[in-house]
Amino acid sequence: MKEELFVSGRNIPNIDPYLHIWHWQIPIYLFLGGLAAGILFLAAVYTILGKEKEMQATVKWAPFIVPFALIIGLGMLFLDLKHKLYFWQLYTTIRLQSPMGWGAWVLMVMTPISIIWSASYIREVFPNWDWKFRFLYTFEAWVIKNRRFIAWPMAIYAVILGIYTGILLSAFNARPLWNTTILGPLFLVSGMSTGAACIILMSKNHEERRLIGRLDLLFIAVELFFIVHMIMGFLAGSQVQIDAANLFLGGQFTVPFFVFVILLGLLLPAVLEVLELIGYKMPIVIPAILVLLGGLIFRFIMVEAGQITRYLY
């Protein structure tokens, strides 16, 4: 009989507790990135479909959040850096193999697009807004005329941004919980869902809320499907991946994951949205806020739990 008595690993007081190198900044960065991707994608799609009139909050008001979300997100990424004064080197190198690298570039493209998009609507919010310079008026007129053409790259970039928030984690082979290709689509759908929730919160039009609520329901269903898929994939995988799945199936993250993410973040809002659809009067704010909180907690859990998983040797 072979039984392991004990394993004493290493214990280096200044390194081992800090190998857990990513803290609260990264989940917030991923959450804001996903939220921005969701809002911009829906805004772009409804612009392409020519529904600016019916979907005011989706196309006009919600995108105002995006530049702030992206800038705060980049700020979080900056806070995460340990060698801060050298951060500019992110933008003097192009390394396609590094998700951190191309993600920073995607954000660099996305942030100006979102600012331009919102700026072109700013005079609808503040009719007395003065652009001060002649060329800014010309530029605004050009943007307004070509919104539908801008919407195409915006939709594509939004999808890339949403997937990137997952790939940033899934590219790490050393952390078995992250190392699954489904994490990209999963974070994208979760981002779409939080984006839709944000639009619901900002919309005053009943029809629009109903439509986006239905879309949100679809996103939640796909997200649940992906989560089940992810865990199935882990359980069918190697020992390190089985251990990773067990963090959620009886391990230390079981309660936060099932209570806050699955139950309060996905199932309860889905039930409330279904009730709303069949005709019960529901304060739509509740499922929207639950979805937003669920998305945030999901990212916290994934980032925290992933850093515990490791190779065994």
Next chain:
Amino acid sequence: MRYAMAIDTKKCVGCSDCVVACQTENNVPIGFCRDWVTETVDGTYPNVSIELRSERCNHCDNSPCVRCCPTGASHFEDGGIVLVTHNKCIGCGACIESCPYEARYSHPDGYVDKCTFCIHRVRKGENPACVSVCPTSCMYFGDLDDPNSEIVNVLKNRKFKALAPEAGTKPNIFYLT
């Protein structure tokens, strides 16, 4: 040229001289280290066996840390040695997350630091500090492409293993068992 290290787990006594030598040679700040010794005990009494391993960066051929570095600070030097250029590193932590061997740490000055195979000594034809001080001479350093080197000889004649080969990193530290 492909530098590699072979460490004899049958000869290692776990004295941690390699750790101290590295800290001294490379001015590693107090409380940190670039190499360390692990002890694994297997079995039930009276059939127990112990394995001591001096671990460090594996200078992998397929290095996830080099791949994920957004600025190119982590790179390959001649002989496949993986190095970090300190003033290119932004301290994002991606390489620390990507390493299955947990060989990297965040230096108090901000950049990421790790074993360099003592490249400054190797370029002068000397052995890395850890190898040169080992009191039981259980460590072998050399070039895998040189058929006459001691390391190739010892790997030919002994059974060996690498750590977590399933991670696909193609590590270059071998443990003689």
